[in-house]
Amino acid sequence: MIELKTFEQFGNVELEDFKPKPTAKTPGQVEASRILWSSEDNKTKIGIWECSEGTFTADRTSAAEFCHILYGKASVINHDGNGQRELSRGDLLVLPKGWKGEWTVHEKVKKLFIIQE
Secondary structure (H helix, E strand, O other), X not given: OOOOOOOOOHHHOXXXXXXXXXXXXXXXXXXXXXXXXXXXXXXXXXXXXXXXXXXXXXXXXXXXXXXXXXXXXXXXXXXXXXXXXXXXOOOEEEEOOOEEEEEEEEEEEEEEEEEEO
């Protein structure tokens, strides 16, 4: 039997255990995340992520990511310096498989993410 799952009030999901962002370019930048659901083959994951202000690099060479910004402000830019996008509450960002670039978090960001290998 297939179990249906529903989730509400993503913005109210409390994250704990903030740790230094491994790819941070800004000293002291921290992040936390929580997986809410993953497929049986573990190729699709849905979760919540939160990050403090600063800049970090990101690499989506092995999976696509869909990001729904719940609150905060950030910008992303492709690794070649093109395609900058500004993000804020309510925005949906699609990072296709193969994307590499940089995030700058201007105000603490919380997002719902879906990662698809």
